[in-house]
Amino acid sequence: MSDTLIKRSVLLRMFLIGGLTVALLIPSLLIIGLVDERETTRDNVVSEVSSKWGNAQTIAGPILTVPYRVASHTTNNRIIYTTELAHFLPESLAVSATIQPEVRHRGMYEVVLYSSHIQVAGSFAAPAFGQLGIPAEDILWEKAFLTLGISDLKGVKEGISIRFDDQTLIADPGVNADGVLTTGINVHPKLRQSTKTHAFSATLDLNGSGQLMLVPVGKETRVSIASPWGNPSFIGNTLPVRRVINEGSFTADWRVLHLNRNFPQQWTGKQYDISEASFGVRLLLPVDEYQKTTRAAKYAIMFIVFTFLAFFLTEILNRKVIHPIQYALIGFALLLFYVLLLSISEQMAFNHAYGISSAGIVLLVGGYTRSVLSSNIAALAITGIMIVLYGFMYVLLQLEDYALLLGSIGLFLILALVMYLTRKIDWFGIGAREESV
DSSP states (O other): OOHHHHHHOHHHHHHHHHHHHHHTHHHHHHHHHHHHHHHHHHHHHHHHHHHHHOOOEEEEEEEEEEEEEEEEEOTTSOEEEEEEEEEEOOSEEEEEEEEEEEEEEETTEEEEEEEEEEEEEEEEEOOOHHHHTOOGGGBOGGGOEEEEEESOGGGBOSOOEEEETTEEEEOEEOOOSTTSOSSEEEEOOOOOTTOSEEEEEEEEEEEEESEEEEEOOSSEEEEEEEESOSOEEEEESOOOSEEEEOSSOEEEEEEEEGGGSSSOSEEESSOOOGGGGOEEEEEOOSOOHHHHHHHHHTTHHHHHHHHHHHHHHHHHHHTOOOOHHHHHHHHHHHHHHHHHHHHHHTTSOHHHHHHHHHHHHHHHHHHHHHHHHOOHHHHHHHHHHHHHHHHHHHHHHHOGGGHHHHHHHHHHHHHHHHHHHTTTOOHHHHHHHHHTO
16 A cells, blocks of 8 residues: 555545554553452552451351250151350441551552451340240250351450350350351350340451441440541442531441341341341542553543544645554553553542643643644644643542543533534535645
């Protein structure tokens, strides 16, 4: 294909520019893959640090479990007794937690750790075995135990004692709640059958990372969490009924009834996944540079299309032809922006990295345009268009909830502007004129 043919044929140049645009999608996808790889590396670092300090904590319970005997007859009329477990949940549960966050660094990565002070209190009603159809003579009261689920025992900072009625019981590690809980602590209180209400309380000092979750096992569960951290995310099955978020702190309160979850107050045999009802708070870092860089990279095709369109219109209006190789160099410069944004945002605030990266690419392309077209006006026009595009994308990144709305309106306005500027161009005349050259 000769250079003369490329110069003379507007349609051919359009096809070449379109093909180049599609080809540049491949490195743009590789850039998104690079962002994902760096994010995975960050997540591995966070996981490593958290595993040594304490992972995300989930507190479930306490659950009162009372074994009972079940008689079964063999073929020769012998009676064999097996032991089953009956589980009872609190009538009321109140949890008050304070979280003291700490940001630690491993290389260039940040990890959010915390120390928590958690007070648990409430009461059990007397176990209603009659509702479960269990005869009183089969109940093994002396083997009753209380379990409190703690998802990562490595985070326990101090010994734990549980107050049950007038007994102070030192907790042992491990659970035996027939699959209801997987990790935690247990005590063996002495149950008095004459007591109609059993009060309990406990204090937990736990290390954790990222988030703190609680399972609402009470017939009525009230939870209060406070922390000097200004970027909380309330997660899980239930949102707080009250929350106050300030620049450097937050408080949140939850109230959950047993009707709001999908497991009963007492049961035997059949297991329930009580963790599905958990809720709590995640401590967010103010900016996730990888998420924003990925979102920015998804606009790469829009940048390439509109920048190439601006150069193509400059060709038409100034009657100067830009070689496909020059278009390729400009396209690579546009893609380099995302690599710069990724690498610089790992070292400083995302907004600063965005400003440095976009300014560098705008100056690079603007200077190249001045050299290629030998026109200050054309260079200033391209520079202005790129400033508008980068400013537009910056606004989209900041307004995540309204990105689609703003993006669609912006594309409409850009298309309308292009149609307005090209409304009087005689495309047939341009082709004929170039062929006569």
